[in-house]
Amino acid sequence: MSEKNSDQNRKIVVIQGRDVYEYRAFYKKFERAKYISHLDLYRAIQRTFQRANIPVWYTEGYHPHIYLTFPMPIFLGCEGVEESFDFRTTVDCSPSQLMDQLNAAFPEGIRITRIQAPVHKAAEITKADYTMLFTADGIDNPVLLDRWNAFLQQERIPAVKHTKKGPKEIDLKPMIYSIHTELTEKGLLVQMQVCCGIEQNLNATLLSDAFGAKEGLSLNYHLIRRDQMLLENGERFS
Amino acid sequence: MNVKEQLEPLLLKVQKPARYIGGELHSIVKDKNTVDFRIALGFPDTYEIGMSHLGLKILYDIINADPHCWAERVYTPWTDFEALMREKGLPLYGLESLDPLSEFDVIGFSLQYELSYTNVLNMLDLAGLNPLAAERAEDAPVIIAGGPCASNPEPLADFIDLFQIGEGEEVMMEMIALYRGMKADGSYTKHEFLRRAAQIPGIYVPSLYEVSYHDDGTIAAVTPTEGAPAKVTKRIIQDMSSVRYPSTFIVPYMETVHDRAVLEVMRGCIRGCRFCQAGFIYRPLRAKNPDVLCAQGKALCDSTGYDELSLSSLSTSDHPQVEELLTRMIDYTDEKKIGLSLPSLRVDNFSEELLEKVSRIHKTGLTFAPEAGNQRMRNVINKNVDEDEIMNTCKIAFEGGYTSVKLYFMSSLPTETDEDVRDIGRLAQRIVDLYFSLEKRPRKMVSVSISVAVFVPKCDTPFQWVGQDDFATIERKQAALLDSIRSRKISVAWHDVHTSVLEGVIARGDRRVGRAIYLAWKKGCRLDSWSECFDYDKWMEAIREAGLTVEFYASRTRDLDEILPWDHIDVGVSKNFLKREWEKAQRAEVTKNCREQCAGCGASRLLDRKDGVCVE
Numbered sequence A: 001m002s003e004k005n006s007d008q009n010r011k012i013v014v015i016q017g018r019d020v021y022e023y024r025a026f027y028k029k030f031e032r033a034k035y036i037s038h039l040d041l042y043r044a045i046q047r048t049f050q051r052a053n054i055p056v057w058y059t060e061g062y063h064p065h066i067y068l069t070f071p072m073p074i075f076l077g078c079e080g081v082e083e084s085f086d087f088r089t090t091v092d093c094s095p096s097q098l099m100d101q102l103n104a105a106f107p108e109g110i111r112i113t114r115i116q117a118p119v120h121k122a123a124e125i126t127k128a129d130y131t132m133l134f135t136a137d138g139i140d141n142p143v144l145l146d147r148w149n150a151f152l153q154q155e156r157i158p159a160v161k162h163t164k165k166g167p168k169e170i171d172l173k174p175m176i177y178s179i180h181t182e183l184t185e186k187g188l189l190v191q192m193q194v195c196c197g198i199e200q201n202l203n204a205t206l207l208s209d210a211f212g213a214k215e216g217l218s219l220n221y222h223l224i225r226r227d228q229m230l231l232e233n234g235e236r237f238s
Numbered sequence B: 001m002n003v004k005e006q007l008e009p010l011l012l013k014v015q016k017p018a019r020y021i022g023g024e025l026h027s028i029v030k031d032k033n034t035v036d037f038r039i040a041l042g043f044p045d046t047y048e049i050g051m052s053h054l055g056l057k058i059l060y061d062i063i064n065a066d067p068h069c070w071a072e073r074v075y076t077p078w079t080d081f082e083a084l085m086r087e088k089g090l091p092l093y094g095l096e097s098l099d100p101l102s103e104f105d106v107i108g109f110s111l112q113y114e115l116s117y118t119n120v121l122n123m124l125d126l127a128g129l130n131p132l133a134a135e136r137a138e139d140a141p142v143i144i145a146g147g148p149c150a151s152n153p154e155p156l157a158d159f160i161d162l163f164q165i166g167e168g169e170e171v172m173m174e175m176i177a178l179y180r181g182m183k184a185d186g187s188y189t190k191h192e193f194l195r196r197a198a199q200i201p202g203i204y205v206p207s208l209y210e211v212s213y214h215d216d217g218t219i220a221a222v223t224p225t226e227g228a229p230a231k232v233t234k235r236i237i238q239d240m241s242s243v244r245y246p247s248t249f250i251v252p253y254m255e256t257v258h259d260r261a262v263l264e265v266m267r268g269c270i271r272g273c274r275f276c277q278a279g280f281i282y283r284p285l286r287a288k289n290p291d292v293l294c295a296q297g298k299a300l301c302d303s304t305g306y307d308e309l310s311l312s313s314l315s316t317s318d319h320p321q322v323e324e325l326l327t328r329m330i331d332y333t334d335e336k337k338i339g340l341s342l343p344s345l346r347v348d349n350f351s352e353e354l355l356e357k358v359s360r361i362h363k364t365g366l367t368f369a370p371e372a373g374n375q376r377m378r379n380v381i382n383k384n385v386d387e388d389e390i391m392n393t394c395k396i397a398f399e400g401g402y403t404s405v406k407l408y409f410m411s412s413l414p415t416e417t418d419e420d421v422r423d424i425g426r427l428a429q430r431i432v433d434l435y436f437s438l439e440k441r442p443r444k445m446v447s448v449s450i451s452v453a454v455f456v457p458k459c460d461t462p463f464q465w466v467g468q469d470d471f472a473t474i475e476r477k478q479a480a481l482l483d484s485i486r487s488r489k490i491s492v493a494w495h496d497v498h499t500s501v502l503e504g505v506i507a508r509g510d511r512r513v514g515r516a517i518y519l520a521w522k523k524g525c526r527l528d529s530w531s532e533c534f535d536y537d538k539w540m541e542a543i544r545e546a547g548l549t550v551e552f553y554a555s556r557t558r559d560l561d562e563i564l565p566w567d568h569i570d571v572g573v574s575k576n577f578l579k580r581e582w583e584k585a586q587r588a589e590v591t592k593n594c595r596e597q598c599a600g601c602g603a604s605r606l607l608d609r610k611d612g613v614c615v616e
């Protein structure tokens, strides 16, 4: 596999002597589509390619499947506004036409906002911005805010992370780069920048769920959204 | 706050929230002000199972094709979401509108297995409706049911207002027309509607029938009232090639059990395996022609984006043009990189060219259903396959590179002895031996897995009179089988004895079994087909408290002259035919399949075509 004359629309890679065109699609995931898990999202997008009749590139091998990669999986329950996936076509296509064809075929809650040639590598992502809005059963928002702030001010914020090797205790504190909470009519509106990447990753709700567990509260999430993913130098992943 | 806003915070507290939110591609949302009839099509099990069911997809499509009608879906919530719904007072709702079910005109349930019955009661209760039909309010939705288990509707007679017997495409629309007409002209009362609906062929209204019993508990008489017919005859579609079939399916956001395009190839089966209820209640055989099937398959794949297409029928190899059909299908799916799955395919008499095509796509594993371990037992159940065929199929498979085969059997069949059960183990051993005798075998270890279901006698089969093995006998036979297996290359999986016993009680139950179902549900039973929820002890308590016994319903052999609880439901096959078949079974005599020779089962009566021939 090698690369040749790419432009901002697409990258051209040569696979087994054939030109293949690689694109990065940025999409929004919202409304009911936020309840899709990563694996199901993958399937939903594959099926969209089938329906949209796009000359998409299949992987080689015994079980060929549509080539699709995601930089950082988005978790179930989380909306996204700057999410992306990469795909390839066997024919040079115009990004805007691809976008129209795909958008016409997507289910509710998934929409592509732009298609371009991939610029960064997924491995360059190190942090992400999240917005959350939550309340808790049986407790007024101002009281909830006080307890949330106290929770965040701890020296260490221990949480249990479920890994393949079983549950593991980790400290969330160093993984939070900035956090701002505002009291609104609808609940606590939290904006934060946390670590996000292949090496180390903090799902926003891991923090709030740890808070709920510690305080014995049942949190009601009204919004969980990943706003963007950033490189170490603060540049937006594109 | 609308239901959607009320739902959202709850959904992130439960497993698999996509089950409960709707909005999937091709789900149909209409403006409720433009329709005058709303029905919730319910499947009394989880979303993943219900979404995989073809019958409801067909009805959803047909009803929604009428601009006056809106059909939605509803499934059984898992226990975590049910608890939240009860805690927050959130009523069960339709997945398309998110409106409470109590606002619908009709709620329908597809009855596929007996162990889903408590889910019907639980779903009605979650909808804020009384499960007991007699106690439900006049303005509550009409509760209807259909599906294979409706061939013995009696255990649910207390809960369901109306059953549709047989294939639903036409009778459903006739029922809806009656309902809408009566609502429009002001003549609707629930009772009057049910009385008139009972005049539509294929509709059974249990409240219009009185059942009396002898002192020994058997039925003395079933008496229709208010002009209801003495026998309700099932409906069939005369011409499968011209009946409407969905051009698209709802594409779920989450993975379901059969998450793929499904093409119904035909209805009915020519084989007549005596244990198989489906083989009798769907008679006669009606196939779709290959042109129609190819067009329908293409439409489905194009509109859904599914990369798997499954051909569905009881025995696809018996399709009259199976070679043409498969050749054309494989060419299409190959080109489109779509996987074709061919369950229930016998490959014995295919041409070499087709066999090569089929085996190319069919590499995943080999399954085979001899059903019984020796020839006498296979004759008893009329499973027309002999050991040479079994061995030959395995030989072809092994020489073709397979190293594992899966075999399906049943135990506790009528006339079966412990020795017969041991023959299952011996047959598996001969397959292992066969493997090692082959020169051309793969250089890997062989594995033969056998899955053994416990036979449960069902209505409308030749075994409908037979006493099911009791608990102790089933366990003894399982032990005999395990003892007969001497090789680590053979693995055995059993069906649970407890659920088989309960299924046996309900499957041939009468109206009084409804009391046990109600009490079991009251004790908290639901999702009974899920081992983590099934509570046998509670069920046994409920059966006792209802004044019933397992012995009477499951293990008692009925007298051939006894009035059976389902005798007034006519699925086409005659009682005389079933008696003849039962007598032949006891003599281990086989009956030819419909294509070889008509056995005069009675189902040809259902065809408009009166030349008396079912199969070309």
Ligand code: SF4
Binding pocket: B270, B283, B284, B285, B594, B595, B597, B598, B599, B600, B601, B602, B603, B604, B613, B614, B615
């Ligand atoms: S009438 Fe004859 S051919 Fe028709 S289904 Fe019955 S046995 Fe088969």
